[in-house]
Structures are given as structure tokens and as C-alpha cells.
Amino acid sequence: MQILEIVGLILLGIALFWLFGLKLILKFAKGRSAPCPASLSWIVDLPIRRRYMRPVLDRVGIQPGETVLELGPGPGAFTVDAARRVGPEGKLIVVDIQAAMIAQVKARLQQAVVTNVETHVASAYELPIEDNSVDRAFLVTVLPEIPDPVRGLHEIYRVLKPGGVFSTTEEFLDPDYPRRKTTIKWAEAAGFEPTESYGNGLIYTLNFQKGT
Numbered sequence: 001m002q003i004l005e006i007v008g009l010i011l012l013g014i015a016l017f018w019l020f021g022l023k024l025i026l027k028f029a030k031g032r033s034a035p036c037p038a039s040l041s042w043i044v045d046l047p048i049r050r051r052y053m054r055p056v057l058d059r060v061g062i063q064p065g066e067t068v069l070e071l072g073p074g075p076g077a078f079t080v081d082a083a084r085r086v087g088p089e090g091k092l093i094v095v096d097i098q099a100a101m102i103a104q105v106k107a108r109l110q111q112a113v114v115t116n117v118e119t120h121v122a123s124a125y126e127l128p129i130e131d132n133s134v135d136r137a138f139l140v141t142v143l144p145e146i147p148d149p150v151r152g153l154h155e156i157y158r159v160l161k162p163g164g165v166f167s168t169t170e171e172f173l174d175p176d177y178p179r180r181k182t183t184i185k186w187a188e189a190a191g192f193e194p195t196e197s198y199g200n201g202l203i204y205t206l207n208f209q210k211g212t
């Protein structure tokens with residue numbers, strides 16, 4: 001066997017493990033519709049993942065000066081970048097149900113010297129945010145962890161301003177990965193209208209709007 005064939009087989013093995021082995025490990029490590037345990041936060045924070053997830057925030061479309069909600073930040077892989085995008089005139093509100101995740105986010109913000117972020121430990125069902133006060137809300141691999149996603153989406157709808165944007169991203173590696181049509185069904189059931197669709201079967205982002 002040629003050296004190139006051996007290297008190719010090793011790379012294929014790594015790729016298959018990354019795609020399917022990791023997915024199985026995650027599936028056993030956490031039950032369906034349960035929050036990703038904070039002990040596994042290192043997985044969502046792997047540099048390789050941050051690299052291939054880089055287009056996500058561009059798709060969310062954050063504008064300077066906006067008030068943006070990030071629900072379920074986990075350890076905060078997207079938080080510092082999102083906070084920089086809203087800029088000093090804007091505000092990022094971060095909500096996660098696990099205190100251990102919010103502690104990681106806070107440490108990260110402190111290290112990056114980012115001060116325009118408000119953090120809360122709270123459930124998606126009871127966001128500590130006023131009605132019609134948020135320009136944009138984004139979730140990355142969070143929705144299927146919420147036992148009743150439509151209930152969570154009704155709450156996001158409540159806090160968004162009329163015309164506000166809800167953006168959700170899902171990746172195939174997530175053990176809970178929902179198909180696009182499932183996500184669209186959940187969002188429409190909460191009153192959102194689909195506006196944009198990006199990506200492919202491995203990672204997709206769907207944007208929706210609250211009616212004006």
C-alpha cells in the first residue's frame with residue numbers, strides 16, 4: 001500500500017469519527033431535549049468547530065447599535081464576536097439555563113475586555129427581558145435542547161420588536177439535529193415568517209421575522 005493511500009485512510013477514519021463517533025458519544029452523554037452538560041462545553045468550543053462555524057454570525061446579520069439576544073451561548077463560542085458586532089452603542093443580552101455556562105461566558109468576556117453584555121441564568125420559557133425590546137435573537141444548536149421548542153419560540157417572539165429577526169443555526173454533528181422543515185414548522189407555529197435560508201445539510205441557518 002502506498003504511503004498516500006495510508007494517509008488517506010487515516011484522514012477518512014478521523015473524518016468519520018468526527019462525523020458519527022462524536023455524535024454517538026454526545027447522544028449517550030446527554031438525553032434528548034436535555035441541555036448539553038457544562039462538562040462537555042469543550043466540544044462546542046473546539047477551534048476546528050469555531051472555524052467551520054465562522055459564517056454563522058454573518059448570516060445572523062447583526063448590525064451596530066442593535067439590542068441582540070443570544071439564547072443558549074454555552075461557553076460563549078460566539079459571544080465576544082457578537083458583542084463586538086453590536087458595538088458600544090448596542091447591547092448583547094445572553095441567557096442560558098446553566099449557571100456553569102454563564103460563568104464560562106463571563107470569564108471569556110472579562111478576558112476579552114468586553115463590557116456591553118448583560119448575562120442571565122434563566123430558562124428559554126421565562127426570559128428576563130421586556131416585551132418588544134430586542135432587535136434580533138440568535139440561537140446556535142439550542143432549539144432542539146428545549147423540551148417544548150415552540151413554547152421557547154413564543155417567548156422569543158414576545159421579546160422581539162415588531163419586524164425583529166429570529167435566527168437559528170443547526171449542525172449535523174449535534175445529536176439533536178432537526179431537519180430544516182422541522183425547524184420551520186416550529187418557528188411558524190410560534191408566529192414567525194421565514195425570510196432567509198443558508199448553508200447545507202451539515203450546517204444550516206434559518207432567519208425569520210416577527211410581523212410588523
Ligand SMILES: C[S@@+](CC[C@H](N)C(=O)[O-])C[C@H]1O[C@@H](n2cnc3c(N)ncnc32)[C@H](O)[C@@H]1O
Nearest residue numbers: 035036044072073074077096097123124140145
Ligand atoms: C449545545 S449548547 C450550544 C452552545 C452555543 N450556542 C454554541 O453553539 O457553541 C446548548 C446551550 O443551550 C442551553 N440551553 C438548553 N436548553 C435551554 C433552555 N431551556 N433555556 C436556556 N438555555 C438552554 C444549554 O445550557 C447550552 O449552554
